Amino acid sequence: MAFAVTDTFAALGDPVRSTIVDRLAGSDATVGELAALFAISFQAVSQHLGVLERAGLVSRHREGRTRRVRLEAQPLDDSLRWMETRKRQLEERYSRLDTVLARVASMTATTEEHA
Amino acid sequence: MAFAVTDTFAALGDPVRSTIVDRLAGSDATVGELAALFAISFQAVSQHLGVLERAGLVSRHREGRTRRVRLEAQPLDDSLRWMETRKRQLEERYSRLDTVLARVASMTATTEEHA
DNA sequence: TTGACATTCAAGTAAAAAGTTGAATAATGG
DNA sequence: CCATTATTCAACTTTTTACTTGAATGTCAA
Numbered sequence: 264m265a266f267a268v269t270d271t272f273a274a275l276g277d278p279v280r281s282t283i284v285d286r287l288a289g290s291d292a293t294v295g296e297l298a299a300l301f302a303i304s305f306q307a308v309s310q311h312l313g314v315l316e317r318a319g320l321v322s323r324h325r326e327g328r329t330r331r332v333r334l335e336a337q338p339l340d341d342s343l344r345w346m347e348t349r350k351r352q353l354e355e356r357y358s359r360l361d362t363v364l365a366r367v368a369s370m371t372a373t374t375e376e377h378a
Numbered sequence: 379m380a381f382a383v384t385d386t387f388a389a390l391g392d393p394v395r396s397t398i399v400d401r402l403a404g405s406d407a408t409v410g411e412l413a414a415l416f417a418i419s420f421q422a423v424s425q426h427l428g429v430l431e432r433a434g435l436v437s438r439h440r441e442g443r444t445r446r447v448r449l450e451a452q453p454l455d456d457s458l459r460w461m462e463t464r465k466r467q468l469e470e471r472y473s474r475l476d477t478v479l480a481r482v483a484s485m486t487a488t489t490e491e492h493a
Numbered sequence: 494t495t496g497a498c499a500t501t502c503a504a505g506t507a508a509a510a511a512g513t514t515g516a517a518t519a520a521t522g523g
Numbered sequence: 524c525c526a527t528t529a530t531t532c533a534a535c536t537t538t539t540t541a542c543t544t545g546a547a548t549g550t551c552a553a
Binding site for chain 2: 268269270272273274275276277278281284285288289316323334336339340341342346347348349350352354356
């Protein structure tokens, strides 16, 4: 199962869901415990969990009559890498720009070296 | 200007916008150049840029009669940190669990130490 | 100045997402 | 077995988002 980073971002792009992820980072929880954090119906929370699950961010497994919700590391890792790659690329451009500017400066100093 | 990570995630949670960010990581571009990447109207692309701009992810500045779009590092950095924090917390729990399991194992070995 | 170009503004439509309520399912404790 | 608890399924409403088209704005080049 490969999860698209865009789906991960979309899943985290809702305050209820990012709060759920934040909460689950500390420890697993039941659906009821998560629902208690919000002023919306527990059915709505269950639906949010469905979104998170489809994005691979959480898994649910029955435990007696409750269901334990667990945060999964993989999509977090994948999207982390996606962001790091873009950030690094951006930073490299800045340093290349520095290089270019430094070169321009030195060219100005030695005036008309090539043309 | 502080940008909420949730807004950054929401902005990146659309394939058009994540593709734009991906493209801009390599180099700045004009709105028209970005629009050329998609099969939608350039007005729609302009609207997507508005979303990205409101999330702080890009800036636009006039340059002659075109407009240069630039990727901004800050929100990328902030959301990167958000994810790292949650991931680290999750990993710490795993290692704590290992510790607990190791302790349980040793308790089983020394049988009935406390009760 | 005027005409062409690049882009945004504005208004409307269609599709997707988030929320609600009520019924169904599944496990537990008496 | 039955009532209770936890959660999901299903249908429906409301809100938000993505997209479209057409008009407005601002800059350049002749």
